[in-house]
Amino acid sequence: xxxxxLLTTEKVAPSVHSALYWTLADTLxxxxxxxxxxxxxxxxxxxATLQPILFVVLFRYVFGGAIAVRGTSYINYLVxxxxxQSVILGSAFTxxxxxxxxxxxxxDRFRSLPMAKSAVLTGRTLADLIRSTxxxxxxxxxxxxxxxxxxxxxxxxxxxxxxLLLSSFMxxxxxxxxxxxxxxxxxVQQSFVIWALPLMFASSALVPTSTMPDWLxxxxxxxxxxxxxxxxxxxxxxxxxxxxxxxxxxxxxxxxVVFIPLAVWAxxxxxxx
Amino acid sequence: xxxxxxxxxxxxxxxxxxxHALDGxxxxxxxxxxxxxxxxxxxxxxxxxxxxxxxxxxxxxxxxVAGLDIVKHAQTVRTHIGLSGQYxxxxxxxxxxxxxxxxxxxxxxxxxxxxxxxSALLAGFDLVEAAGRVxxxxxxxxxxxxxxxxxxxxxxxxxxxxxxxxxxDPRGRLAMWEVISDLVAEGTTVLLTTQYLxxxxxLAHHIAVIDHGxxxxxxxxxxxxxxxxxxxxELTVAPGGDLHAALQALRPHxxxxxxxxxxxxxxxxxxxxxxxQLAAIVRDLDAAGIALDDLAxxxxxxxxxxxxxxxxxxxxxxQLEEAALGRSSR
Numbered sequence: 024x025x026x027x028x029l030l031t032t033e034k035v036a037p038s039v040h041s042a043l044y045w046t047l048a049d050t051l052x053x054x055x056x057x058x059x060x061x062x063x064x065x066x067x068x069x070x071a072t073l074q075p076i077l078f079v080v081l082f083r084y085v086f087g088g089a090i091a092v093r094g095t096s097y098i099n100y101l102v103x104x105x106x107x108q109s110v111i112l113g114s115a116f117t118x119x120x121x122x123x124x125x126x127x128x129x130x131d132r133f134r135s136l137p138m139a140k141s142a143v144l145t146g147r148t149l150a151d152l153i154r155s156t157x158x159x160x161x162x163x164x165x166x167x168x169x170x171x172x173x174x175x176x177x178x179x180x181x182x183x184x185x186x187l188l189l190s191s192f193m194x195x196x197x198x199x200x201x202x203x204x205x206x207x208x209x210x211v212q213q214s215f216v217i218w219a220l221p222l223m224f225a226s227s228a229l230v231p232t233s234t235m236p237d238w239l240x241x242x243x244x245x246x247x248x249x250x251x252x253x254x255x256x257x258x259x260x261x262x263x264x265x266x267x268x269x270x271x272x273x274x275x276x277x278x279x280v281v282f283i284p285l286a287v288w289a290x291x292x293x294x295x296x
Numbered sequence: 297x298x299x300x301x302x303x304x305x306x307x308x309x310x311x312x313x314x315x316h317a318l319d320g321x322x323x324x325x326x327x328x329x330x331x332x333x334x335x336x337x338x339x340x341x342x343x344x345x346x347x348x349x350x351x352x353x354x355x356x357x358x359x360x361v362a363g364l365d366i367v368k369h370a371q372t373v374r375t376h377i378g379l380s381g382q383y384x385x386x387x388x389x390x391x392x393x394x395x396x397x398x399x400x401x402x403x404x405x406x407x408x409x410x411x412x413x414x415s416a417l418l419a420g421f422d423l424v425e426a427a428g429r430v431x432x433x434x435x436x437x438x439x440x441x442x443x444x445x446x447x448x449x450x451x452x453x454x455x456x457x458x459x460x461x462x463x464x465d466p467r468g469r470l471a472m473w474e475v476i477s478d479l480v481a482e483g484t485t486v487l488l489t490t491q492y493l494x495x496x497x498x499l500a501h502h503i504a505v506i507d508h509g510x511x512x513x514x515x516x517x518x519x520x521x522x523x524x525x526x527x528x529x530e531l532t533v534a535p536g537g538d539l540h541a542a543l544q545a546l547r548p549h550x551x552x553x554x555x556x557x558x559x560x561x562x563x564x565x566x567x568x569x570x571x572x573q574l575a576a577i578v579r580d581l582d583a584a585g586i587a588l589d590d591l592a593x594x595x596x597x598x599x600x601x602x603x604x605x606x607x608x609x610x611x612x613x614x615q616l617e618e619a620a621l622g623r624s625s626r
Contacts, residue, residue: 045404052402060390063389136403
């Protein structure tokens with residue numbers, strides 16, 4: 024072994040830059056790590072993309088004939104719901120990834136480095152935004168193939184994209200928090216069944232809420248996932264619903280204000296075994 | 297500064313629920329030395345390392361690394377230390393080169409220096425050929441070397457190695473010992489945990505034996521061996537051989553009480569000068585007409601250390617700990 028190479032005069036660079044600079048730099052390094060992993064572990068992205076594609080096609084052809092929605096075709100109604108669902112399901116990989124890093128000891132290494140504490144999480148959630156953009160575009164394209172006809176202007180559609188990414192960011196942080204607190208891949212997966220399925224199905228995603236029993240309808244019409252779906256649907260069908268849009272944005276921002284500090288705290292706490 | 301130990305721990309306590317992982321742990325490692333922490337699974341070795349590397353807060357007690365309090369100055373402590381754990385903490389889906397470059401950037405080296413450092417470390421750890429392969433395809437020994445390389449990116453003056461050779465084959469273990477010796481020769485202070493007395497003996501200037509989160513013996517390897525007793529000669533007399541005559545022949549060579557298992561015709565003789573005595577012992581047994589089935593010189597193991605210090609075997613301690621945890625310990 025040529026061990027003369029082992030040691031070096033390299034020292035930690037003196038901090039000529041601000042803490043904010045290093046937080047951003049570390050975030051980009053770790054976001055790049057996530058993006059580099061995509062072609063190496065393609066099944067993650069494939070699963071996250073195939074699922075909403077299947078939903079669009081299945082629901083369009085299985086329920087499409089049986090469900091009448093007022094004012095538009097079922098596929099036009101459906102796409103907004105599936106887009107939000109795909110964002111929620113895609114965020115599961117954030118929590119699973121965080122839990123995997125914890126189990127493999129990688130988080131220990133990151134914590135022992137003189138890097139920005141929050142970068143491990145911001146890097147991951149930033150990379151997730153890029154992944155979500157891809158998934159949203161694929162679902163949009165598949166929708167177009169099976170009869171989805173968005174209405175209105177491209178500005179409205181871009182606004183819908185922006186709202187979807189904002190909600191994706193929020194769900195990623197929530198998922199990261201779950202990963203840190205539950206710290207096991209299986210537990211994170213199970214938790215998604217418990218919280219994500221009710222929010223996704225007891226909503227306006229697949230069918231109008233008007234036929235639901237009163238107690239369920241009250242929940243379904245006011246829970247954040249429905250509000251996000253209604254806002255996106257309004258924007259892509261040229262029936263913008265200002266109230267739903269502002270409520271959806273308020274929910275996303277409000278939850279981010281709660282989840283980000285909680286997740287950073289959970290990451291930095293020095294109590295875990 | 298020269299009077300400040302590189303690593304100092306005083307009365308560290310840490311509990312996880314009902315388990316007292318550390319129960320008043322005291323440690324000192326002088327600059328440039330290797331401190332070996334020897335103990336069975338569940339003795340508190342990993343907890344001690346996690347506290348000293350700022351990953352975990354102690355319940356009470358205090359500790360300094362590089363003269364800095366690990367609780368108050370955690371962020372500064374991190375610039376002085378490297379950590380290589382029991383689990384090769386690298387990204388399995390990245391290549392060896394990509395891993396080292398990423399960690400270099402997280403140590404805030406400029407991109408070009410991070411790249412150069414990654415290449416130099418891969419060369420130093422005999423990983424050049426595997427540099428472009430994803431870590432998933434590496435052998436256990438290669439992963440450990442990469443993990444150690446990742447902890448050496450900025451040549452930290454103080455290195456924490458948590459069971460660096462557990463799970464390695466003998467060749468991998470020797471290679472790892474060589475690397476650690478080189479680092480120490482260049483002035484690095486090392487705290488090393490191990491379950492192998494032999495490893496502590498090879499590498500450590502000072503050894504602390506810990507059990508139930510407390511130091512139960514400390515000193516140099518030689519001091520400990522004197523305390524434990526040295527090597528043991530284990531003989532099995534051939535069937536029909538005279539055990540009593542064998543005992544007579546062996547007694548003058550023994551440094552202590554000879555243990556006899558009559559059923560298995562097995563004798564354990566404590567000796568002080570091991571190999572040098574072997575020839576004389578064989579001659580005397582031969583002269584007494586005693587045929588042997590088996591003869592082996594055994595150096596003391598962690599079990600022997602534990603047996604002599606605590607009256608029970610290390611594996612027994614392990615099982616107790618596991619029973620207390622209600623699951624197999626990490």
